[in-house]
Every structure is written in C-alpha cells, then in structure tokens.
Amino acid sequence: MSVPDSVAVLQLPSTPRDLLRADLPLPLYHQIFNILRTKILAGDPVYGAQMPTEFGLADAFGVSRITAKRALDELANAGLVERQRGRGTHVIHRAEPMAMHVPLVGLLENLHILAESTEVQVIEFGQVVPPAPIREMFGLAPGEPLARAVRVRSHHGTPFGYYTSWTLTHHEDFNAQALASTSRLKLFERLGIRLKQVRQSLSAVNADAMVAMHLQMEPGSAVLALERRSYDESGRLVDLLNILYHPEQFSYQMTLDPDDLAPVI
Structure with a gap:
C-alpha cells in the first residue's frame, strides 16, 4: 500500500x-x-x-x-x-467515522440531565491553535485558535469520563470557571451558539497513562470512545468533543423507533 x-x-x-x-x-x-x-x-x-x-x-x-x-x-x-x-x-489508517442520525431534541435533553446529575473538574482550558486535522474540520485559517478544554466528569466522586473539546468561540464568558459550574449546552445557549445538527460516532480504544490516571484504571485498558461534532444553522462545525468513558462506570444506550431502524437493517 x-x-x-x-x-x-x-x-x-x-x-x-x-x-x-x-x-x-x-x-x-x-x-x-x-x-x-x-x-x-x-x-x-x-x-x-x-x-x-x-x-x-x-x-x-x-x-x-x-x-x-x-x-x-x-x-x-x-x-x-x-x-x-x-x-x-x-x-495508513483513515479515521472516517460513520454518522448515525438521532433526534436532536432528545439527545440534548439527555445531555442536560447528565450534566446536572454529575460533577466536572476542568483539567486544562485555553485558546489554543489546533493541529492541522482539527483546523481543517473547522475550516480555520492557519494560526487561528479555538477554545480547548480538558475535563473529567464524575458521579458521586467516581470518575467515568475524560472529555476533550474544541469550540469555535472567543467569548470571555466561555472560560474554565464557567465550564466548572455550568453545562456547556447552557453556555452555548447563553452565548448564542445555536446547534442545528449533532453527529456522533462510537469506537473502542486503549487508555494511555494520562487518561488511565484520571479514570482510575490501568493504562492500556479498553475504554469507550465517543466523538461528537456539533454544527450550527449554517452547517458550520462549532464544537468537537471527544469523550473516553470508563466501561465499568458508564454505558451508552440508544432507543430507536422502527422508522429509525429501516436504513440500517
């Protein structure tokens, strides 16, 4: 090849x-x-x-x-x-996740519930120039920064998710303190970021030492990897979120109606 x-x-x-x-x-x-x-x-x-x-x-x-x-x-x-x-x-690996279409209203409602019922710790935050693959996803000019955040989400003190996000905003109210106390969806609404479409893909990867340390597991252990791309009404990517879930602390479930199953049966 x-x-x-x-x-x-x-x-x-x-x-x-x-x-x-x-x-x-x-x-x-x-x-x-x-x-x-x-x-x-x-x-x-x-x-x-x-x-x-x-x-x-x-x-x-x-x-x-x-x-x-x-x-x-x-x-x-x-x-x-x-x-x-x-x-x-x-x-030689091509990372091209397959999109699955799910109702946006139900998805956002579930995300609100998750954010309200769990705790979050902000590990890193800043305006950062992204690597070339991410810059190309957002259609940015070279050197243009995005808001990058690394967070760990826990439930009753037990960590279950390692979150890395890139967001197209330079608003001063989108900061580490806000991310530590408010769900990102509420921040999006507050800052006028309107989501029109969300695409998600699931895979399984091995946790490196950094992720393993924060999720309290052994390096090399399998974790559930979710990528979520959120687009505004113009079709532009405004947020890229990658989550690594501890498989013993988190499960991902989806309910599909018969009409939703037709394209994949």
Missing part, C-alpha cells in the same frame, strides 16, 4: 516519557503502542502523516531504540502504519 507525500508529522505530548509506567506488567513497547494507537484512531495524525523515527521515538519516550522499533512494528502489524526503508513510517 502506498501513501501520499505528506508534511504532516505526529505531534507527541510535551512530556511523553511521563506517560510510561515502569511498575506495570505491560511492556514499555506496548505502552507506547497504546499511546500512538489511540492518537491514530482519533485521527491525529491523519492518513499519510509521518511518524517519528525509531531514534526520535526512543529519545522522546526515554527508551531504547529496540523498544521504539517494537512499538512501531506493532502499529504496522495492526494495520495502522506502513514502514518503508528509506521513506520512514507513515499512517
């Missing part, structure tokens, strides 16, 4: 070696594999993007070249990357 020439390069976390746990029975190469696999399945990096070299990966994670090579080989064995002598390693 051939991949196109690409200038996109995988962006690693700022301190990737801090995500590894030497006290776990899971080998280091497999921990690195899980971290990279999660990013690739989420679409960052995109199809055709170049992965770090074995030496670059080893230096970033503070491991041997053999360990880094094993992680890249595992990605290749999983069909996520292609390794070519002289050209390096490139992503």
Whole structure:
C-alpha cells in the first residue's frame, strides 16, 4: 500500500516519557503502542502523516531504540502504519467515522440531565491553535485558535469520563470557571451558539497513562470512545468533543423507533 507525500508529522505530548509506567506488567513497547494507537484512531495524525523515527521515538519516550522499533512494528502489524526503508513510517489508517442520525431534541435533553446529575473538574482550558486535522474540520485559517478544554466528569466522586473539546468561540464568558459550574449546552445557549445538527460516532480504544490516571484504571485498558461534532444553522462545525468513558462506570444506550431502524437493517 502506498501513501501520499505528506508534511504532516505526529505531534507527541510535551512530556511523553511521563506517560510510561515502569511498575506495570505491560511492556514499555506496548505502552507506547497504546499511546500512538489511540492518537491514530482519533485521527491525529491523519492518513499519510509521518511518524517519528525509531531514534526520535526512543529519545522522546526515554527508551531504547529496540523498544521504539517494537512499538512501531506493532502499529504496522495492526494495520495502522506502513514502514518503508528509506521513506520512514507513515499512517495508513483513515479515521472516517460513520454518522448515525438521532433526534436532536432528545439527545440534548439527555445531555442536560447528565450534566446536572454529575460533577466536572476542568483539567486544562485555553485558546489554543489546533493541529492541522482539527483546523481543517473547522475550516480555520492557519494560526487561528479555538477554545480547548480538558475535563473529567464524575458521579458521586467516581470518575467515568475524560472529555476533550474544541469550540469555535472567543467569548470571555466561555472560560474554565464557567465550564466548572455550568453545562456547556447552557453556555452555548447563553452565548448564542445555536446547534442545528449533532453527529456522533462510537469506537473502542486503549487508555494511555494520562487518561488511565484520571479514570482510575490501568493504562492500556479498553475504554469507550465517543466523538461528537456539533454544527450550527449554517452547517458550520462549532464544537468537537471527544469523550473516553470508563466501561465499568458508564454505558451508552440508544432507543430507536422502527422508522429509525429501516436504513440500517
């Protein structure tokens, strides 16, 4: 399989070696594999993007070249990357989730209920220039920022969801303090962000060390991954939300009428 020439390069976390746990029975190469696999399945990096070299990966994670090579080989064995002598390693997985149509009113009502009955902790917030794949989703100019938030949602003190969102707003009232005390849907209404369509996709990924720490689970454990794209009346993407759910603390259910089932039977 051939991949196109690409200038996109995988962006690693700022301190990737801090995500590894030497006290776990899971080998280091497999921990690195899980971290990279999660990013690739989420679409960052995109199809055709170049992965770090074995030496670059080893230096970033503070491991041997053999360990880094094993992680890249595992990605290749999983069909996520292609390794070519002289050209390096490139992503060959295409992250194109299938949309499911559900009534928007019922969905938003359920989200309101969830927000009101749980607690949220804001881990990060700021106006951040997004990576190229997300910039392209929103149709932004290079260097234009989005409001990025990382939150953990809990129920009676038990964390069940790790939320990462990108929102098209620069309003001063959309901030960390507001996100910690008010549901995002209420903030959208307050700021005049009208949602016309919501598209969701579900998948399963492995939790990296950062996610595992916040969800109180072992790194590499399977989590339910939900991506939610929200569009305004003009059809423009205004919010991108990725949620990783602890499978023992959260289940996702949907009720469909017979008319809804017709297209998928």
